[in-house]
Amino acid sequence: METAQAPLGSDVARDRHTRSPGEETTARLIYFSSASNNTHRFVLKLGLPDEEAARLPLRTKDETLRATEPFVLVLPTYGAAGGRGSVPKQVIRFLNVESNRALLRGVIGAGNTNFFDSYCIAGDIVARKCGVPHLYRFELMGTAEDVSVVQKGLEEFWTQQ
Amino acid sequence: MAKTSTILDHVEAINWNRLQDEKDVEVWNRLVNNFWLPEKVPLSNDVQSWSTLTEQEKTLTMRVFTGLTLLDTIQGTVGAVALIPHALTQHEEAVYTNISFMESVHAKSYSSIFSTLCSTQEIDDAFRWSRENENLQRKAQIVMDYYHGDDGLKKRVASTILESFLFYSGFYLPMHWSSHAKLTNTADIIRLIIRDEAVHGYYIGYKYQRALEQETPERRQELKDYTFELLFELYENEVQYTHDLYDGVGLSEDVKKFLHYNANKALMNLGYEAMFPKDVTDVNPAILSALSPNADENHDFFSGSGSSYVIGKAVETEDEDWDF
Numbered sequence A: 001m002e003t004a005q006a007p008l009g010s011d012v013a014r015d016r017h018t019r020s021p022g023e024e025t026t027a028r029l030i031y032f033s034s035a036s037n038n039t040h041r042f043v044l045k046l047g048l049p050d051e052e053a054a055r056l057p058l059r060t061k062d063e064t065l066r067a068t069e070p071f072v073l074v075l076p077t078y079g080a081a082g083g084r085g086s087v088p089k090q091v092i093r094f095l096n097v098e099s100n101r102a103l104l105r106g107v108i109g110a111g112n113t114n115f116f117d118s119y120c121i122a123g124d125i126v127a128r129k130c131g132v133p134h135l136y137r138f139e140l141m142g143t144a145e146d147v148s149v150v151q152k153g154l155e156e157f158w159t160q161q
Numbered sequence B: 001m002a003k004t005s006t007i008l009d010h011v012e013a014i015n016w017n018r019l020q021d022e023k024d025v026e027v028w029n030r031l032v033n034n035f036w037l038p039e040k041v042p043l044s045n046d047v048q049s050w051s052t053l054t055e056q057e058k059t060l061t062m063r064v065f066t067g068l069t070l071l072d073t074i075q076g077t078v079g080a081v082a083l084i085p086h087a088l089t090q091h092e093e094a095v096y097t098n099i100s101f102m103e104s105v106h107a108k109s110y111s112s113i114f115s116t117l118c119s120t121q122e123i124d125d126a127f128r129w130s131r132e133n134e135n136l137q138r139k140a141q142i143v144m145d146y147y148h149g150d151d152g153l154k155k156r157v158a159s160t161i162l163e164s165f166l167f168y169s170g171f172y173l174p175m176h177w178s179s180h181a182k183l184t185n186t187a188d189i190i191r192l193i194i195r196d197e198a199v200h201g202y203y204i205g206y207k208y209q210r211a212l213e214q215e216t217p218e219r220r221q222e223l224k225d226y227t228f229e230l231l232f233e234l235y236e237n238e239v240q241y242t243h244d245l246y247d248g249v250g251l252s253e254d255v256k257k258f259l260h261y262n263a264n265k266a267l268m269n270l271g272y273e274a275m276f277p278k279d280v281t282d283v284n285p286a287i288l289s290a291l292s293p294n295a296d297e298n299h300d301f302f303s304g305s306g307s308s309y310v311i312g313k314a315v316e317t318e319d320e321d322w323d324f
Helices: A011-015 A038-046 A089-095 A098-105 A113-118 A121-129 A145-160 B022-033 B045-052 B055-086 B090-117 B118-133 B135-147 B153-164 B168-179 B184-212 B219-251 B252-269 B285-291
Strands: A029-031 A053-057 A073-075 A104-111 A135-138
Touching: A011 B045, A029 A038, A038 A073, A038 A104, A038 A145, A053 A098, A073 A121, A089 A098, A089 A121, A098 A104, A104 A113, A104 A121, A104 A145, A104 B022, A104 B135, A113 A121, A113 B184, A113 B285, A121 A135, A135 A145, A135 B045, A135 B219, B022 B184, B045 B090, B045 B184, B055 B090, B055 B118, B055 B153, B055 B184, B055 B219, B090 B118, B090 B184, B118 B135, B135 B153, B135 B219, B153 B168, B153 B184, B153 B252, B168 B184, B168 B219, B168 B252, B168 B285, B184 B285, B219 B252
Parallel strands: A029 A053, A029 A073, A073 A104, A104 A135
Antiparallel strands: none
């Protein structure tokens, strides 16, 4: 219950992992979270040092980030049935940079099972297009269980790289 | 914007080309794209399947659907409308009118199901049961009381809990039938409703959090305490309601897990941590799979049973591939 509730009230937590548009990043975890901050809250709960996770710019018109180390992407699913428009535009912009794509090692999807067969479909789409595994799925901002599975899973994943 | 009246005193022409919150147009578009009507679903294909249910199962199904009809009616006629005077932006007001209308579509779709499957007498009996069931009426009354108050934040909490929690004792049953290959067209309608309620709960919960940002730490704490108290009050009532409905078919314990799972999601929509621990939210896999065929945890790499990870090689892709 620690980090995730108050934090959005405080500027520290709100701005944590935020990068300037166009910045280069060595972060091993790169993520998109909309103004709802659901995915942001999940990443906060992972308790990573500020430099080890980077949040993609919120606005589509902002220049995207440039990854310089292999990373895992966390992304929520948007849009309607059938998967069209499910991948957030800011994520498309980021992955359209070839060097970013080349460093992508896996994806973690956020979503809501209420969306039937579109649950976490953005993660499936990116994983398929980039030939990387869809490592995990969680709902909304994730439960304590999700956090511990992902912490442990990522640790093992990077050991095996 | 007026904070206490139940109807706005003054309205300006809405300009969708000047947004204060991008989320308003994003959710508006999503709701519009998700629009549906029950007439598009071939409910009559369920007539054969309906005849395979026992009398007890038929009665249960009709009672569940009249209960859901009541909640959708409240949300369409009172709940979403009651949020309008408290909206942070004009575009938020417009989104509530969309939500309000869609709830009325949901309420009407249960009548489509009834008229396809049941006799007028059976329908009337089921509606009478819903008027006389204490726990259903209490659930409606608790929520209605908050909708009549003048605290916009508390209304949002009550509304999010209704959208994300109170429906699920009912939604369980069509998912159960669907997992037994029964009433599958009816289940398709319910899934459309479930999808809509997710967007509604997400949006109202998001607006709650935005409004909360303007409050003092003391008031935030008060609202957090209020949220958990209200959820607990409604949860206790929901457990009784679940026993009223499902004891006869022996499904109450299974339904309760689904309640816990969805109570956690309601809290998350409001920006709070999940409350129910993993060992009481382990929803029956058949129900989860009827809800979302991709939710199976074997899908996930990290959930694999100790086998070493197969590391994918980054494949060369062309930029033309990236037209999602």
